[in-house]
Amino acid sequence: MSFAKEVKEELNQLTNTDEEQLAELSAMIDLATELSISEGKQTLWFKSNNPTVSRRFLTLLKKQYKIDSTLLTKKQGNFNKGYQIRLGIQEALEEIKLEHGIFGDKDASEFLTQTFETKLAYLRGAFLTSGSVNDPKTSEYHLEIYSDNANSILKIQSLMNLLDMNAKVTKRRNGYIVYLKDVNKIEDFLRFIGASQTVFEFEDIRIKRDFNNSINRILNCELANEKKTIVAANKQLEDIETIEKYNIKLNDKLMQALHIRKENPDASLNELLEVFEDTFKEKITKSGLNHRYKKISEIASELKLERGLK
Numbered sequence: 548m549s550f551a552k553e554v555k556e557e558l559n560q561l562t563n564t565d566e567e568q569l570a571e572l573s574a575m576i577d578l579a580t581e582l583s584i585s586e587g588k589q590t591l592w593f594k595s596n597n598p599t600v601s602r603r604f605l606t607l608l609k610k611q612y613k614i615d616s617t618l619l620t621k622k623q624g625n626f627n628k629g630y631q632i633r634l635g636i637q638e639a640l641e642e643i644k645l646e647h648g649i650f651g652d653k654d655a656s657e658f659l660t661q662t663f664e665t666k667l668a669y670l671r672g673a674f675l676t677s678g679s680v681n682d683p684k685t686s687e688y689h690l691e692i693y694s695d696n697a698n699s700i701l702k703i704q705s706l707m708n709l710l711d712m713n714a715k716v717t718k719r720r721n722g723y724i725v726y727l728k729d730v731n732k733i734e735d736f737l738r739f740i741g742a743s744q745t746v747f748e749f750e751d752i753r754i755k756r757d758f759n760n761s762i763n764r765i766l767n768c769e770l771a772n773e774k775k776t777i778v779a780a781n782k783q784l785e786d787i788e789t790i791e792k793y794n795i796k797l798n799d800k801l802m803q804a805l806h807i808r809k810e811n812p813d814a815s816l817n818e819l820l821e822v823f824e825d826t827f828k829e830k831i832t833k834s835g836l837n838h839r840y841k842k843i844s845e846i847a848s849e850l851k852l853e854r855g856l857k
Contacts, residue, residue: 550682550749552599554742555675559603561741565611567668569646570659572607574672575600576647577699578692590618591643593634600675601632612639666706671740673703680733683752688730690737695722710739776815783808783840786847793850797843803827804839 563571580593595601608614618635636643643649647659660669673692680690694700700716700723707714707725712732716725727733730753737746787805790797797805807822808814814822816833823831 550745551679552597553748554680554737554745555597555599557742557745558671558675558740559599561671563668564664566659566662566665568607568611570665570668571672571675572604572611573647573659574669574703575604575607575676576643576649577696577702578673578676578694579604580649582644582649588637589640591636591640591649593636595632595676596630598632601634603675605634608636608643612642614638660706666709667739667741670703670706670736674740680737683730683749688733688753689726689728690733691724691726693719693722693724697723700725707736710735712736777813779816780808780812780814783843784812786840786844789847789850790843793854795846795850797846801839801843804836805843808840 575593576591579595580591583590583592593601593604595604605617608617614636615638618633618637620633620635660666677694678690678692681687692700692703694703704714704716704725707727712727712735713729714725714727714732716723727736734746734749734753737749787809790805803823803826807819807826811819811822816837820831820833820836823829823836
């Protein structure tokens with residue numbers, strides 16, 4: 548089962564007040580219904596590929612309206628990707644149309660989302676109907692809600708941003724999506740709409756994943772630093788070999804640097820500082836010691852140039 552389906556399974560178990568149920572239904576009607584007329588008979592069709600969401604819609608509908616029976620059809624999805632479930636409602640249709648502003652007052656649903664709790668319920672219905680969220684095990688955090696209606700998406704964005712979600716909108720195929728990319732905002736949103744258990748799972752997976760990534764970054768950094776140390780040390784040893792080959796006399800300071808490098812061929816510059824102070828009983832800065840190795844390198848380069856060496 549995908550992580551998004553786990554979230555929706557948890558949301559399907561929630562029990563709410565009548566006001567919250569109406570607000571949740573309002574989102575489902577806004578995002579996933581169409582009204583058809585056949586032989587003078589009106590039918591409100593709810594469409595979903597998710598049996599859990601279809602069951603939730605039907606449960607809420609029957610709790611709020613006097614509906615004894617519904618029409619049910621299944622249609623094969625594109626590329627054999629399961630079935631689309633279609634629920635047809637003919638009973639209490641005038642009451643539903645009036646309360647939810649179907650082909651009437653487009654602001655009717657605004658009256659169903661006056662309180663903080665009903666706003667969250669509307670967002671819960673919107674996510675259940677056409678929302679998705681990436682599994683936290685993946686490399687990208689992403690939550691989105693889709694609609695082919697721009698006004699519906701803008702309304703959802705507005706409600707999300709009342710919760711300080713910083714939700715963005717973009718066009719997608721024949722419709723629009725409102726989306727979140729920030730992992731903390733995604734966790735907050737799921738918590739707000741009632742998926743507290745799956746939020747714990749999300750956080751646990753995300754923390755473990757981020758921890759492992761941090762460890763890998765540290766190891767990669769250490770390996771890179773170790774490689775730089777080895778390359779620098781080998782170059783210094785090569786310079787020293789060139790100077791000794793031609794019996795070039797160096798001053799005392801350069802000889803000190805030469806001596807400790809030969810005695811400690813694999814040491815880093817920081818380690819050489821400690822060796823220097825222990826050996827010669829005097830202080831030297833990191834930049835000071837590095838300057839001496841640069842001077843040795845310059846002398847070796849001049850020697851190679853004079854003698855036509857590579």
